Amino acid sequence: MNAPSRYDICKAFSISGVLAGVLFFGNGPLSLVSESYAHFEHLPIYNGRSESQGMYYVYQALGSDYARPQEPTTIMFSVQDRNGNDAKDVVAMIEVYTSKGDRIKAFPWTKYETGDFEVPFAFPEAGSYQIVLSTANAPPARLGSLDPPREILSSTANCDCNRSIFNVAITERFGTVWNSVIATSLGVPLAIVGGILGLTYRKRMKQYNNNGPGSISRLEVAKYSIMLSAIAGGIVHLSIYIAHASLRLEYSIFFVIAGGMQIAYGTMYIFLVFSGTSDRDYYGKSMRVNLFGFAGTAILVGLYAYTIVLPAPLSPTNMPDRIEVAGVLAKSLEIFLLIGIIYIMREEKRRNKHHLTNVG
Numbered sequence: 275m276n277a278p279s280r281y282d283i284c285k286a287f288s289i290s291g292v293l294a295g296v297l298f299f300g301n302g303p304l305s306l307v308s309e310s311y312a313h314f315e316h317l318p319i320y321n322g323r324s325e326s327q328g329m330y331y332v333y334q335a336l337g338s339d340y341a342r343p344q345e346p347t348t349i350m351f352s353v354q355d356r357n358g359n360d361a362k363d364v365v366a367m368i369e370v371y372t373s374k375g376d377r378i379k380a381f382p383w384t385k386y387e388t389g390d391f392e393v394p395f396a397f398p399e400a401g402s403y404q405i406v407l408s409t410a411n412a413p414p415a416r417l418g419s420l421d422p423p424r425e426i427l428s429s430t431a432n433c434d435c436n437r438s439i440f441n442v443a444i445t446e447r448f449g450t451v452w453n454s455v456i457a458t459s460l461g462v463p464l465a466i467v468g469g470i471l472g473l474t475y476r477k478r479m480k481q482y483n484n485n486g487p488g489s490i491s492r493l494e495v496a497k498y499s500i501m502l503s504a505i506a507g508g509i510v511h512l513s514i515y516i517a518h519a520s521l522r523l524e525y526s527i528f529f530v531i532a533g534g535m536q537i538a539y540g541t542m543y544i545f546l547v548f549s550g551t552s553d554r555d556y557y558g559k560s561m562r563v564n565l566f567g568f569a570g571t572a573i574l575v576g577l578y579a580y581t582i583v584l585p586a587p588l589s590p591t592n593m594p595d596r597i598e599v600a601g602v603l604a605k606s607l608e609i610f611l612l613i614g615i616i617y618i619m620r621e622e623k624r625r626n627k628h629h630l631t632n633v634g
Contacts, residue, residue: 314350320452321442328436330354330361330389332407336442337392340449343399351407353389361389365410367421367435368393373402377423383410385417397444405440408433456513463509493621497547500614504540504567507607508533514600524588532574539567557626561619568615571608578605 314322318335325332330353337348349368353361368381381393397403406427411434424431427439511533542563546556580586581595595601 314352320448323440325438325440327353327407327409327438328411329356330364330409330436331356331358332409332438334405334407334438334440338449340452341397341442341444342446342449343444344396346394346396348392349395349405350392351389353391353409363387364389364391365417366391367408369406369408369423370395370397371404371406371423371427373404375425375427380420380423382418382420383416397442400444400446403442403444405442406437407440408435408437410435493618493625496614496618496621497543500567500611500618501540501544501547503607503611503614504536504543507571507604507611508536508538508540510600510604510607511536514604525586532570535570539563539570543567557622560622564615564619568612568619571611571615575605575608575612 314333314335318339320339321341322333322335322339324334333352333354335350335352337350338345341347349370351366351368353364353366355361364386365383366386367383369377370379371377378398379395404427408421421433428437430437511529514529546559546563578601582597582601583594585592585594
């Protein structure tokens with residue numbers, strides 16, 4: 275029995291990694307992502323809370339999750355029924371208190387057509403604040419009025435309403451530090467892979483030049499480009515999965531799987547190219563790996579084109595997606611990837627045919 279090659283070992287680890295991603299990031303007993311169906315454009319991590327409130331379930335977030343002092347932002351709410359649908363005709367009052375209990379801002383009783391609404395606000399200084407959302411059990415006769423400040427924020431005295439308290443923290447630099455850590459954790463692996471591929475490419479080019487006139491072939495350049503582009507596209511998908519979890523948890527699971535499969539494809543191709551496999555075995559394996567990469571990438575590009583024209587499947591807003599920088603970057607890499615895969619498959623087919631002719 276032959277020992278497994280590095281390519282086979284890599285394939286096994288890639289499949290295991292994708293399955294682990296589904297278990298840990300999906301909606302299962304091992305999930306590391308809390309289930310959330312709030313209808314926000316981003317998943318609040320730092321300044322987002324949720325709470326049961328009477329017949330509603332309320333989600334709260336800030337427009338800028340890491341809002342800084344004096345920075346204009348929004349206080350957002352998603353008031354839903356027990357089935358996760360937007361509540362209708364919600365009558366609410368919003369208050370902002372300091373950690374000392376002083377009310378610094380209040381938005382009067384207002385009737386909102388849907389449960390997704392927001393109000394503009396800029397927190398005056400760094401520190402902790404309490405945001406209080408009151409929802410009326412019955413429409414009050416005093417729309418546009420304000421209740422007096424309360425010493426006990428959860429008290430509903432003289433108010434036929436339910437009140438929820440959401441704590442937020444306003445800091446000067448936490449958002450910058452957090453984003454830098456995330457960018458580094460995503461960029462460093464890509465830089466390492468790119469550096470290894472670059473050094474290998476340089477070494478092979480020297481070998482070609484030392485063996486005589488000429489330079490490394492376009493096919494070799496295409497292979498290195500495909501490896502790096504596939505892994506880069508996967509990292510982009512992994513970096514944006516959490517931003518979509520607040521719309522539908524299924525969206526974040528999809529992005530984790532898509533990113534994992536792209537990284538798996540790029541990794542398998544790296545091991546295949548450097549495995550030293552014989553020409554006969556290499557062509558068959560390369561064809562299967564590239565067909566896998568081409569089919570998956572084509573599906574991702576097609577789905578993106580669909581969702582910027584029509585509402586995505588399971589969309590809670592029933593609106594097409596906005597065109598964003600991360601999406602454009604990912605699709606640019608994937609279109610480049612499709613072109614590269616087609617070129618490699620055609621070139622390798624031609625070379626394999628030529629090889630078989632010479633052998634015959």
